[in-house]
Amino acid sequence: GENVEQHPSTLSVQEGDSAVIKCTYSDSASNYFPWYKQELGKRPQLIIDIRSNVGEKKDQRIAVTLNKTAKHFSLHITETQPEDSAVYFCAASNNDMRFGAGTRLTVKP
Amino acid sequence: DTAVSQTPKYLVTQMGNDKSIKCEQNLGHDTMYWYKQDSKKFLKIMFSYNNKELIINETVPNRFSPKSPDKAHLNLHINSLELGDSAVYFCASSPGLRREQYFGPGTRLTVT
Numbered sequence: 001g002e003n004v005e006q007h008p009s010t011l012s013v014q015e016g017d018s019a020v021i022k023c024t025y026s027d028s029a030s031n032y033f034p035w036y037k038q039e040l041g042k043r044p045q046l047i048i049d050i051r052s053n054v055g056e057k058k059d060q061r062i063a064v065t066l067n068k069t070a071k072h073f074s075l076h077i078t079e080t081q082p083e084d085s086a087v088y089f090c091a092a093s094n095n096d097m098r099f100g101a102g103t104r105l106t107v108k109p
Numbered sequence: 110d111t112a113v114s115q116t117p118k119y120l121v122t123q124m125g126n127d128k129s130i131k132c133e134q135n136l137g138h139d140t141m142y143w144y145k146q147d148s149k150k151f152l153k154i155m156f157s158y159n160n161k162e163l164i165i166n167e168t169v170p171n172r173f174s175p176k177s178p179d180k181a182h183l184n185l186h187i188n189s190l191e192l193g194d195s196a197v198y199f200c201a202s203s204p205g206l207r208r209e210q211y212f213g214p215g216t217r218l219t220v221t
Contacts, residue, residue, distance in 0.1 A: 032207040043199060043212040044152070087150055093207045096165050097142075099152040 002027040004092050006100025013080050014108050021103045023090035024072040032093040033066060033073050038102075039086045047088075048075070080107045112136050115200050115213040122190055123221055130185045130216045132200030141183040142201040142210065143175060152199070158183050159206065190220045 003026040013019050025033075034049035050057045050064045050073065057064050061080075066073040073092075077084055085107045090100040113134045122128055134141065143155040156175040157165035163175065172188045183200060200213040 034209060038150075043214050045212070046209050049209060089152060095206050096154060096157060097210065098154070102150050102152075104150075 002030055002092050002094060002096070002098040004090060004098045004100045006090050006103060008103060009101065010104045010106075012106045012108065015080060015082060017080055019077045019080050019084070019105055019107075021075045021088055021090065021105075022072060023074070023092070023100050024070075025092035025098075026071065027092065027094050028068075028071065029094045030092040033064070034091050034093070034097075035062075035064060035075050036089045036091065036099075037086045038089065044089060077105075080105075082107050082109050113200060113202055113211050113213040115198075115216050117216060118214060119217050119219075121219045121221065124190055124192060126190050127186070127188045128190060128218070129187070130198055130200075130218075132183050132185070132213055133181055134200075134202040134211070134213075135181065136202055136204075136211065138202040138204050138211075139180060140203045140205055140208075141177070141180075142203075143183065143185050144199040144201065144212075145169075146197045146199060146215070148196070156183075156185075164206075187218075190218075192220050194218060195220045 006023045031052035036044035037047045038044040061078045063076045087102045116131045140159045142157045158177045161177045174186045177183045197215045199215045201210040203210045
């Protein structure tokens with residue numbers, strides 16, 4: 001089955017800086033890679049996703065890149081704001097969705 | 110107009126009891142899931158139903174049994190609750206496999 005590893009487990013940045021979270025996956029058949037944001041006490045919410053036929057996708061301050069050959073994908077957040085503070089999960093999906101262990105991002109004002 | 114709803118939001122019960130958590134989605138999705146999130150925030154899939162058929166049954170104890178009376182509902186029944194069952198349980202739905210998932214608000218289960 002799929003195995004997803006996510007790094008780092010915690011990340012602290014200054015407001016305005018960029019943040020990068022990286023994930024690797026094991027199943028080469030996986031073709032859907034979403035990212036979820038979970039604020040304290042709330043549900044995970046989809047923030048961006050990418051499919052295997054695309055190498056990069058951007059939505060305002062958030063971008064995701066995918067390297068299928070190396071089986072890794074990354075989340076990039078630019079111009080971070082305090083409200084970006086949350087736990088971020090990557091996931092990889094073939095027929096079932098497997099989540100990474102999460103990254104706790106703290107943006108210091 | 111809540112998309113994915115769960116009841117109850119909080120559940121405190123004693124070891125050995127049997128309890129159920131209900132989930133409903135009004136998005137018309139074909140696929141529904143149950144996840145367990147432990148104290149370390151790790152999200153682990155437990156079950157997945159596609160068009161009312163179980164398609165994933167992870168290595169969870171058989172004390173846990175999902176029941177889907179129709180496409181819009183996926184309930185989770187837990188027998189003989191144990192301390193280690195304490196966690197937040199999330200229901201989710203998606204238009205199909207390999208698609209975006211929409212999570213419910215979660216049910217915080219505490220077993221004492």
